[in-house]
Amino acid sequence: MKNKKKVEDIPFEEYLRKLEKIVNKLEEGELTLDESVKTYEEGMNISKICLEKLNKTKKKIEQLVIEGEEKYSTKPFSEKEGEDIINEF
Amino acid sequence: MPVDGMKVKIRGDVSVYEKRGEYQLYVKEIIEAGKGELYLAFERLKAKLKDEGLFSEKVKKKLPFIPQNIAVITSPTGAAIRDIITISLRRFPNLSILVVPSLVQGTSAAQEIAKKIDFLNKYFKDLDFIIMGRGGGSIEELWAFNEEILARSIYHSKIPIVSAVGHETDFTISDFVADLRSPTPSAAAEMTIPDKNNLINNLSLLKSKITRAVKRNFELKIENINSVSRSLKYQGPENKINQYYQYIDEFSARLNSRIKHQVELYEERVKKESQRLDSLSPWAVIERGYSICRKIPGKEIIKRLEQIEVGTKIEVIISDGKILSKVERKEAVSN
Numbered sequence: 001m002k003n004k005k006k007v008e009d010i011p012f013e014e015y016l017r018k019l020e021k022i023v024n025k026l027e028e029g030e031l032t033l034d035e036s037v038k039t040y041e042e043g044m045n046i047s048k049i050c051l052e053k054l055n056k057t058k059k060k061i062e063q064l065v066i067e068g069e070e071k072y073s074t075k076p077f078s079e080k081e082g083e084d085i086i087n088e089f
Numbered sequence: 090m091p092v093d094g095m096k097v098k099i100r101g102d103v104s105v106y107e108k109r110g111e112y113q114l115y116v117k118e119i120i121e122a123g124k125g126e127l128y129l130a131f132e133r134l135k136a137k138l139k140d141e142g143l144f145s146e147k148v149k150k151k152l153p154f155i156p157q158n159i160a161v162i163t164s165p166t167g168a169a170i171r172d173i174i175t176i177s178l179r180r181f182p183n184l185s186i187l188v189v190p191s192l193v194q195g196t197s198a199a200q201e202i203a204k205k206i207d208f209l210n211k212y213f214k215d216l217d218f219i220i221m222g223r224g225g226g227s228i229e230e231l232w233a234f235n236e237e238i239l240a241r242s243i244y245h246s247k248i249p250i251v252s253a254v255g256h257e258t259d260f261t262i263s264d265f266v267a268d269l270r271s272p273t274p275s276a277a278a279e280m281t282i283p284d285k286n287n288l289i290n291n292l293s294l295l296k297s298k299i300t301r302a303v304k305r306n307f308e309l310k311i312e313n314i315n316s317v318s319r320s321l322k323y324q325g326p327e328n329k330i331n332q333y334y335q336y337i338d339e340f341s342a343r344l345n346s347r348i349k350h351q352v353e354l355y356e357e358r359v360k361k362e363s364q365r366l367d368s369l370s371p372w373a374v375i376e377r378g379y380s381i382c383r384k385i386p387g388k389e390i391i392k393r394l395e396q397i398e399v400g401t402k403i404e405v406i407i408s409d410g411k412i413l414s415k416v417e418r419k420e421a422v423s424n
Binding site for chain 1: 155178189296
């Protein structure tokens with residue numbers, strides 16, 4: 001559980017940097033077999049996390065409707081041209 | 090060169106384009122007539138806010154690399170919102186965009202935009218950033234983005250603000266205060282929304298690099314093992330044994346030649362001895378005229394008289410045969 005929350009908090013680009021480091025480490029070729037297997041697994045895991053991060057959000061286009069000082073609602077973005085655009089995707 | 094906000098004097102003609110009933114101004118000469126009012130106001134506010142530190146790079150907030158929730162404050166019907174949505178979704182198809190409709194020109198526009206920034210800061214704290222702007226227009230049409238009330242609201246926003254006003258050449262106060270200035274609304278989307286395909290391609294590239302590197306590591310290790318086992322083999326018992334075999338081979342070859350030599354020596358000797366033996370053979374003597382007498386039967390060689398009696402049959406062997414005879418008399422030789 002604790003670990004899962006940590007993954008959420010670490011930004012994508014940091015994982016990307018980690019992945020690049022792993023590539024460098026492996027390409028240097030100084031690792032023992034055990035280490036390279038471990039590093040390989042770590043790299044595959046991180047690339048999976050990165051992909052998950054990219055796919056996490058759902059496409060949503062909404063329009064804000066402010067109804068008062070502290071009151072608001074959202075509705076699907078309804079500008080006519082906007083609707084056409086949404087249908088394109 | 091004339092610039093936006095400049096006060097100018099123009100000399101030329103005015104005519105009417107009859108087909109459309111439009112007035113046309115043919116300009117022959119433009120003379121600068123001092124800085125325009127708006128230009129001066131712009132310069133004054135810019136200097137003031139700069140002094141206060143509103144433009145400082147130090148207070149600019151960083152935009153997240155992968156935005157998930159963004160808001161766009163602009164006119165809901167302009168080309169700007171259309172461009173931003175189109176480009177954003179093209180680059181990152183699963184993005185959450187909150188469109189916040191607002192006036193973007195006219196006397197109350199600046200205040201309205203400022204209010205919406207404040208509102209989003211209050212109720213939409215998890216927004217990654219806000220793109221605020223409009224398409225191109227005259228300096229008067231873009232003026233809302235040069236007003237102090239909007240500049241201060243941008244400055245106080247906890248959510249990063251991207252300013253996307255007008256064209257490439259239009260600079261507004263909002264651009265200076267914002268955390269990021271983009272030349273146009275389309276550019277705002279290009280600059281802030283990463284290309285998801287690129288990111289995924291980059292990820293797979295890194296992944297295949299990792300796989301390749303690990304594979305290479307393994308191959309190197311195997312190569313190492315092979316070379317070690319080769320040298321081990323060289324130093325190991327197998328090689329020792331082979332060396333002994335070779336030694337034995339060599340040794341036995343030497344032994345063979347030695348024995349052969351010895352045999353040859355013996356053969357030589359045997360030949361010589363047999364020659365000597367030949368010369369000693371009785372036949373050689375007989376050839377020279379001597380003969381041998383033997384008793385019949387018994388073939389006892391007669392050397393002394395006592396071996397025979399008168400009447401004893403004897404054979405005399407000479408070089409080309411034998412003579413059979415009988416003893417007639419015995420006569421001793423005295424010497």
